[in-house]
Amino acid sequence: MTDRPESASQTAGPYVHIGCTPNFAGIEGVYPEDLGARMITGEVAGRRITLVGQVIDGTGTPLRDAMVEAWQADAAGRYAGQEGHDAHFTGFGRCPTSETDGSFRFETVMPGAVAWPKGGLQAPHVTLWIVARGINLGLHTRAYFADAPENDSDPVLGRIEHKVRIKTLMAQPEGDDVYRFNIHLQGPEETIFFDC
Amino acid sequence: MPRQKDPIMTEIPKGGYAGRQPQNHPVALHPPYRTSVKRSPQAAPISFPTTLSEETAPVFGHSMLGALDGDLLHNFGPQDQSAIGPRIIVHGRVQDQFGRPVAGALIEVWQANAGGRYRHKKEGYIAPLDPNFGGCGRVISGADGSYEFRTVLPGPYPWPNGPNDWRPAHIHFSIFGAGFAQRLITQMYFEGDPLIWRCPIVGTIADTSAVERLIAPLDMERTVPMDARAYRFDITLRGRRQTMFENRMEGL
Numbered sequence: 393m394t395d396r397p398e399s400a401s402q403t404a405g406p407y408v409h410i411g412c413t414p415n416f417a418g419i420e421g422v423y424p425e426d427l428g429a430r431m432i433t434g435e436v437a438g439r440r441i442t443l444v445g446q447v448i449d450g451t452g453t454p455l456r457d458a459m460v461e462a463w464q465a466d467a468a469g470r471y472a473g474q475e476g477h478d479a480h481f482t483g484f485g486r487c488p489t490s491e492t493d494g495s496f497r498f499e500t501v502m503p504g505a506v507a508w509p510k511g512g513l514q515a516p517h518v519t520l521w522i523v524a525r526g527i528n529l530g531l532h533t534r535a536y537f538a539d540a541p542e543n544d545s546d547p548v549l550g551r552i553e554h555k556v557r558i559k560t561l562m563a564q565p566e567g568d569d570v571y572r573f574n575i576h577l578q579g580p581e582e583t584i585f586f587d588c
Numbered sequence: 589m590p591r592q593k594d595p596i597m598t599e600i601p602k603g604g605y606a607g608r609q610p611q612n613h614p615v616a617l618h619p620p621y622r623t624s625v626k627r628s629p630q631a632a633p634i635s636f637p638t639t640l641s642e643e644t645a646p647v648f649g650h651s652m653l654g655a656l657d658g659d660l661l662h663n664f665g666p667q668d669q670s671a672i673g674p675r676i677i678v679h680g681r682v683q684d685q686f687g688r689p690v691a692g693a694l695i696e697v698w699q700a701n702a703g704g705r706y707r708h709k710k711e712g713y714i715a716p717l718d719p720n721f722g723g724c725g726r727v728i729s730g731a732d733g734s735y736e737f738r739t740v741l742p743g744p745y746p747w748p749n750g751p752n753d754w755r756p757a758h759i760h761f762s763i764f765g766a767g768f769a770q771r772l773i774t775q776m777y778f779e780g781d782p783l784i785w786r787c788p789i790v791g792t793i794a795d796t797s798a799v800e801r802l803i804a805p806l807d808m809e810r811t812v813p814m815d816a817r818a819y820r821f822d823i824t825l826r827g828r829r830q831t832m833f834e835n836r837m838e839g840l
Contacts, residue, residue, distance in 0.1 A: 411698025526623030587633035
């Protein structure tokens with residue numbers, strides 16, 4: 393087998409919603425439901441939470457044409473497709489940012505801790521992927537939960553050199569079972585993005 | 589006699605995903621593409637070896653697909669009505685960087701109509717909408733990584749960037765592989781389009797050969813006589829290594 397280079401990314405552009413959430417974009421009748429519209433499909437185990445946020449550009453303006461995807465383990469730390477995972481939880485959410493205030497929102501469950509390849513556990517987290525016009529390669533980050541005691545021993549957080557930036561990965565509790573995770577593309581609060 | 593390995597059911601190793609090679613990708617900040625200026629992160633991304641969180645991904649079965657999902661000529665308009673414009677077939681293979689087929693990959697596509705107009709309320713181009721064209725479709729790759737869909741050739745269109753910028757004809761692709769680490773959104777261009785090399789979005793990719801791999805050649809072998817021309821677009825995603833090891837040195 394010969395190695396070949398990965399296909400280059402290109403921006404999702406201003407009309408990503410036509411392809412990825414056509415019902416949201418007003419193109420109805422092609423797909424019965426937008427992909428990733430629901431992460432919970434039945435009597436799910438665990439603590440139900442809502443993850444909300446905005447994607448904010450270098451001028452402080454929320455993006456109203458972005459799309460955010462979430463991928464996470466179930467309450468027991470198992471991913472969909474793994475043996476024993478919660479059959480009422482897809483683990484995958486996709487949300488266009490709102491045309492009015494640029495917010496995204498995932499109705500989900502608090503994920504369990506997930507194994508680290510070298511042993512031990514990663515603190516509960518939601519993988520997020522952000523695409524939009526002006527973003528040339530999809531941005532990968534993680535929302536951890538600011539009130540989770542496991543954060544202190546998380547191996548990913550442990551390798552971040554500039555400790556002052558770790559707070560950019562913390563979803564902050566905001567009322568009952570709601571966590572806010574704002575994503576800053578630039579500026580003093582720029583979110584940590586991963587390349588892994 | 590040793591058992592012959594089925595070339596289609598290539599075994600996928602369990603090691604971590606090989607690291608992304610930045611030279612194959614666009615840069616985040618490319619001032620000629622003006623929107624990138626305030627939307628590009630400025631700090632270096634942080635690396636770590638892939639874990640279950642990146643090596644798993646949502647699984648999409650063929651049962652999710654409607655009969656016309658891969659037929660953009662017919663999936664929006666009334667029955668027996670077809671989209672307006674040159675009929676084309678787009679096909680190819682999804683493979684990983686080590687040449688293994690990626691089976692079961694969900695490919696979502698979207699595009700402008702033959703006149704270069706998107707069906708979107710924020711779109712203001714004077715070219716008309718086609719009542720029979722929605723502009724979205726999706727397919728799932730087969731066991732050998734192959735996929736195919738049918739559509740119209742999208743038109744080029746002007747866009748507000750520089751004073752006279754035109755996008756080359758293109759189809760947007762969103763691809764889910766077997767691991768979230770493979771997640772990719774890209775655009776396919778068409779052989780011979782003189783707008784490709786003038787485009788500030790294409791220009792975000794510095795490497796000419798990486799751009800060339802996004803240009804689909806006309807494929808006369810798959811062209812259906814008296815019906816539709818074919819274009820071939822192969823997609824390469826990241827691949828898993830044989831054994832688990834760190835792709836990069838600590839701190840880089």
